[in-house]
Amino acid sequence: MSTSQTSYALSPGARCLIGGGGVAVLLPAKQRLDGLSPAQVDVLRRLNAGPVSFVETIDSETQALLHTLVDAGVVSITVSLDGRDLYTLRPFRRPPAARPDPDTGPVEISRFTIVRKHGDDVVAEHPRSWSDIVVHDPAVLGVVTGLGAAHVDALPTWVVERLHADLYWTGHAISPGAERSDFATRSWSPHELWFHRRTTVGDRAAAFADFGPTRWADGEFEPLPARRDTVAGEVIALPAPDLDELQRDDLPLVTVVEARTSVRDFDDADPMSIAQLGELLYRCGRTRSVRTVDANRAVPEELPSRPYPSGGSLYELEIYPVIRNVEGVAPGMYHYDSYDHALRLVAPYDDPAVQRLIAPASLTLADGQRPQVMLAIAARVGRIMWTYEQMPYAVILKHVGVLTQTLYLTATAMGLGGVAQGYGDTAAFAEATGADELVEANVGTFVVGTPRE
Incomplete structure (x- = not known):
């Protein structure tokens, strides 16, 4: 029988400041947590040290804490099967709603979702989403891109249902026909919406990291001279x-x-x-x-x-x-x-x-x-x-x-x-x-x- 595993890791720049009396503060969300049990404090300490994995079921106290961390947008979630990572939800802000149940009904991939190489990762991105999806497994890539039933059949039904729910939750999947029937989403071309969102300050560039006049090439490439090479013509x-x-x-x-x-x-x-x-x-x-x-x-x-x-x-x-x-x-x-x-x-x-x-x-x-x-x-x-x-x-x-x-x-x-x-x-x-x-x-x-x- 297949064994599922869910891992949680603090997002880049996130940290849990742990005080006495069951109190902690989540950074950079600046969210205070009160009345934490010793087991919950232990989970936060483990998260500060690195990813924390849970096999199959999670006790109610830990589950409640993880829901709080997810709602604060400070943790990424990796779903694994029999020791192989399938995909990771990598948030860059708070999700607008709680994680849905796996049975979301029929969905289709949003026409605004793109899949691209980013560093060593293959990432699904959406200009209006609160989270990227890092794809670790080819079968998951087939589901994300809607390439056919063969990829769906390669995964257990419960994994596909959970993946569909996560795609829907993050906005990478929608109810069938939703974008075609709404003028606002029908009128935007995918490349224009992407261009608008990625060239303005927002969720991804709130701290101006890797955005704007960073002079990123200085030290690696020389600047171009102000004057163009002279054209040789008359x-x-x-x-x-x-x-x-x-x-x-x-x-x-x-x-x-x-x-x-x-x-x-x-x-x-x-x-x-x-x-x-x-x-x-x-x-x-x-x-x-x-x-x-x-x-x-x-x-x-x-x-x-x-x-x-x-x-x-x-x-x-x-x-x-x-x-x-x-x-x-x-x-x-x-x-x-x-x-x-x-x-x-x-x-x-x-x-x-x-x-x-x-x-x-x-x-x-x-x-x-x-x-x-x-x-x-x-x-x-x-x-x-x-x-x-x-x-x-x-x-x-x-x-x-x-x-x-x-x-x-x-x-x-x-x-x-x-x-x-x-x-x-x-x-x-x-x-x-x-x-x-x-x-x-x-x-x-x-x-x-x-x-x-």
């Missing part, structure tokens, strides 16, 4: 505007903000000039200066300054104008050198990858017209990923937002029209530039030109 110097004149004569901010609108119809008979393109890029994207930090290290940290804000002054964004119709500039895909205020040719306009890159833009413009200028915004992701953990891509997208608004307002002040786009062809960008998407990726698009009257 160089076109851009005219720079007179900032003193602009400060005197430019439209007031309130006028520009109120006049800003998305423009989707452009006048090819009256295209932008090279001077207008140069002014737009200068006012929005030039590198004004670079501050060096810790200059004595092998690769100093460089913190640029540009007209728009950037987290940590890292400025990972690059602008690639794809030009079809600008007076004074030959058609092509260029990189904007924000240091030299110049365009450097990346690829000819008729390059197949460039054509695929600009094709989606026509879907948002009047009568399917092609953009006069499409600014492909890219991120040198290592600039920001060297410093930030878990949240860097979210920060990159915020930077795209502030650069986009800067482009909108500046274009409006200049009498140009612009429209942001919510998507782009990242594969086409990679092919056109020759950039590895893990190094430099297309993260935004902005179309600009002369509006049709």
